[in-house]
Amino acid sequence: MHAVTPDPSAASAASAPASTGIVVGIAVIAALGGLLFGYDTGVIGVALLGLGRQFALDDTTKQLVTGAIIFGALFGCLATGPFSDRLGRRRMVIFVGTIFAIGSIASALAPSVGWLIAARFVLGLSAGSSTQIIPVYIAEVAPPKHRGKMVVLFQFMVVFGITVAYFTGFALGEHWRWMFGLGVVPAVVLLGGMAFLPESPRWLVAEQRKDEALRVLERVRGNAAAARAEVAEIQTVAQKEPTGHWKDLAKPWIRPAVIVGAGISMFSQITGNNALIYYAPTILTKAGFSDQAAVLGTGASTVLVVIMTVIGSVLVDRIGRRTYLLWMIPGSIVALVVMGWLFQGQGPTNDVSRWVTVGCLAAYMMLNCGGFGVCIWLVNAEVYPLFVRGKGASLGAFSHWIFDLAVTLTTLSLVTWLGATHTFWLYAVISLGSLVFIYFLVPETMGKSLEEIEHELREHRFYPYQRKRLAPTC
Secondary structure (H helix, E strand, C coil), X not given: CCCCCCCHHHHHHHHCCCCHHHHHHHHHHHHHHHXXXXXXXXXXXXXXXXXXXXXXXXHHHHHXXXXXXXXXXHHHHHHHHHHHHHHCHHHHHHHHHHHHHHHHHHHHCCCCHHHHHHHHHHHHHHHHHHHHHHHHHHHHHCCHHHHHHHHHHHHHHHHHHHHHHHHHHHHHCCCHHHHHHCCHHHHHHHHHHHCCCCCCHHXXXXXXXXXXXXXXXXXXXXXXXXXXXXXXXXXXHHHHCCCCCHHHHHCCCCHHHHHHHHHHHHHHHHCCHHHHHXXXXXXXXXXXXXXXXXXXXXXXXXXXXXXXXXXXHHHCCCCCHHHHHHHHHHHHHHHHHHHHHHCXXXXXXXXXXXXXXXXXXXXXXXXXXXHHHHHHHHHHHHCCCHHHHHHHHHHHHHHHHHHHHHHXXXXXXXXXXXXXXXXXXXXXXXXXXXXXXHHHHCCCCCCCCHHHHHHHHHCCCCCHHHHHHHCCCC
């Protein structure tokens, strides 16, 4: 069987010069939702130290306070897909910013643990929505050549938000109300910026608003001929199946996208990623560090994650998403194995072993968060067909949040039950399984238009082994 010849219009649109400044501006403003998500995710790790003393929280209650945002995210990410397909990507981003602002204020004013859990649930609604809608919005606006780094801006903002949260917490000490309240600032900036951004051209075409889509693409591509070619390509795809339903995700030709999107999301969590972000200060204090040293050490680790995310945003458009993951995950496995070894017996008992622990924590966060974190939202924004992209991205986000919730509600209990050593080693074994998954099932999407990726799905050339099998032979 011979490979299918790419559509000439796709190549024309992909190679056309984009109005880079406008596209970057759109991506940066939209990605502020990632900063909100990262800040509210990271700040709880610091705030727990002060909250635990003020409200006398045990491990179970700490896990409930931490898990509330994730529980809310499960509902937020599932609801956003259908609403974004009906109301538009831009309106849903504005909704995300509004709910973030409300949840931040409510968290800061919490008079009791119950109130705080409810407020964190509201924040979770917007956090879950942001992980679904913002990568999709950016992917549908960005040109194929730069789509990777544009979508990864969202993840950069996530890890930057986590870093800001840790250093803000370090500066504020036990003033956890201020930590939560400051989340309203980026929410307001996001709302102000979205007032000037356009709607997704692909959503406009799907809604039979071709002329509006053409105007948006002419603005962001800087080339009228390329914009017309891209609209024509989008129309060709949109006309095949104009509307999508949840049940469409079960179609055999779409199922590989679901497996890859949901699988990447699952492995990003069950390899221990957010478990260490949420509980790193708590784990380090148990290793003998003071509260401030634990927060500062974790904060320094997140700086490395930010740096790795910047590097990754470039690499995914040069070496590819799949290759990047295969490079990063093995190092995170080594870091987990060494950390497990250091926590044997009484755990780190001297300054050298304690700082080696911090080094391993930093290496793990840099390689795991900088690996999965860079690719998870990018892959989920790319692999689904247009007519179910909103719902598919929702499913990917749901997979992320449901496994995040499972890890969050069990990490401290798991450390108590298995011990830190075997917990770290368990995450290492799961990480090894993720490598097998990536090698055999995750396709390379670098440099392809979203329409080309959909064409490969329809032609059963999506998985790496399928493309090798169907390649022409001499």
